[in-house]
Amino acid sequence: MQPLESVTFEDVAIDFTQEEWALLNISQKSLFRDVMLENISHLVSMGYQHSKSDVLLHLEQEDLWSEVSRFLQGQSLGRENALKEQEMVTKQHGNRKETSKAKPVQTSHIPEKPTECNDIGEDINHISTFSQHLITNMKKKLSVNKQCKKSFSDKFYLNQHKQINKRGKSCECHLCGKAFSNYSSLRRHEMTHTGEKPYECHICGNAFIQSSDLRKHNLTHTGEKPYECHLCGKAFSQSSNLRQHERTHTGEQPYECPQCGKAFSKCSALRRHERTHTGEKPYECHQCGKAFSQCSAVRRHEGTHTGKRILNAFSKYSGLR
DNA sequence: TAACTGTAGGGAAAAGCCCGGG
DNA sequence: CCCCGGGCTTTTCCCTACAGTT
Numbered sequence: 291m292q293p294l295e296s297v298t299f300e301d302v303a304i305d306f307t308q309e310e311w312a313l314l315n316i317s318q319k320s321l322f323r324d325v326m327l328e329n330i331s332h333l334v335s336m337g338y339q340h341s342k343s344d345v346l347l348h349l350e351q352e353d354l355w356s357e358v359s360r361f362l363q364g365q366s367l368g369r370e371n372a373l374k375e376q377e378m379v380t381k382q383h384g385n386r387k388e389t390s391k392a393k394p395v396q397t398s399h400i401p402e403k404p405t406e407c408n409d410i411g412e413d414i415n416h417i418s419t420f421s422q423h424l425i426t427n428m429k430k431k432l433s434v435n436k437q438c439k440k441s442f443s444d445k446f447y448l449n450q451h452k453q454i455n456k457r458g459k460s461c462e463c464h465l466c467g468k469a470f471s472n473y474s475s476l477r478r479h480e481m482t483h484t485g486e487k488p489y490e491c492h493i494c495g496n497a498f499i500q501s502s503d504l505r506k507h508n509l510t511h512t513g514e515k516p517y518e519c520h521l522c523g524k525a526f527s528q529s530s531n532l533r534q535h536e537r538t539h540t541g542e543q544p545y546e547c548p549q550c551g552k553a554f555s556k557c558s559a560l561r562r563h564e565r566t567h568t569g570e571k572p573y574e575c576h577q578c579g580k581a582f583s584q585c586s587a588v589r590r591h592e593g594t595h596t597g598k599r600i601l602n603a604f605s606k607y608s609g610l611r
Numbered sequence: 612t613a614a615c616t617g618t619a620g621g622g623a624a625a626a627g628c629c630c631g632g633g
Numbered sequence: 634c635c636c637c638g639g640g641c642t643t644t645t646c647c648c649t650a651c652a653g654t655t
Contacts, residue, residue, distance in 0.1 A: 474634060475629070482628075496626095502637060503626070510625070524622090530641065531623070538621065552619095557643060559619070566618070586647065587617070594615070616654075627643080633636085 461470040465483045470476040478499065481487070487497035489504040493511050498504045506528060509515070515525035517532040521539050526532040534556055537543070543553035545560040549567045554560045562584060565571070571581035573588040577595045582588045 471630075477634090479628080499627080500629095500637090501635095502639085503628085505637085507625075527624075528626095529639070530643095531625090533641085535622075555620080558645080559621085561644090563619075582616085584618075585645085586649090589647090591616075614655085617652085618650100620648105620650080622647080622649105624646085625644085627641105629641085630639085632638090 461473055461476045462468065463470075463476060463479055463483070465480070468479065470479060481499045487499050489499070489501050490497040491504060491507055491511075493508075496507060498507060509527045515527050517526045517529050518524070519526075519532060519535055519539070521536070524532075524535060526535065537555040541555075543555050545554045545557050546552070547554075547560060547563055547567075549564070552563060554563060565583040571583045573582045573585050574580070575582070575588055575591055575595070577592065580591065582591065
């Protein structure tokens, strides 16, 4: 059995820059706290010999550090060491910016701009959207770590798991935790995070991850519709669209509302229906602000404003009123 | 009764993503 | 490992019909 010291704090750490940290609200910081404490406790429970500097590099937030520090002291430090280390902590913490800079770049969240996430290559314009995005990624990482916790119950397996990860042969995405049947699938999936799209349409410039997606897209330029309904002869560019259409013949309704049991032939119809339960009205009239659950309902309603305007104008000029 | 609204059926186009086989 | 074809899922937009309400 391999010694356990191959496990490092990096393996379970989640990093935030100070800018990112500043964008989080209280509950988000609290979630971060929970995640970090949970991860540390997993390591400690497995006999991880933590070094404070390890931990410090990942915990740049002052208030969080004091909490983690107390936790670690309670968990595994002798009273003697605790005092010594607290000294060391204060020193390092005072220099944390330098320490942070000196650290090799291996963190997953170090955006160059506060509103750009390198994790998935997304540009996010709104601050609240960005912090929400950060927290989503954090939750994803938490779920990954939770999976690890399960598998790490066996120390031998933990080491195996680490070796596999080191070799990069795991078919599990390190960003979202999704598992794949083969390495190629994983590689392709990773493109969805990196934004890499090697197949570009020479007509409109749209790019795609897979060649088959580009081919599918090309049909929109050629107007080709190779899939024909054998019942009514209607043609479609994609087989799935034909299948969708065929449900109008078969009456198949595979999408069922969990609330009332009503069934629908397509997913979007169910989504739309579900808004009648939630009361969600995402579409708003530009003129009067009235909200509607369906886009087309707003458009129809907006027409009544236009109609009124025309009527008013007519009345004005015709002297009626 | 007409106007308006809520809701649902369905068409169309397009994209994202995964799997299995060659 | 890559390419390809096939398939599933989802999204967005649209038009329309029908029933209920004001």
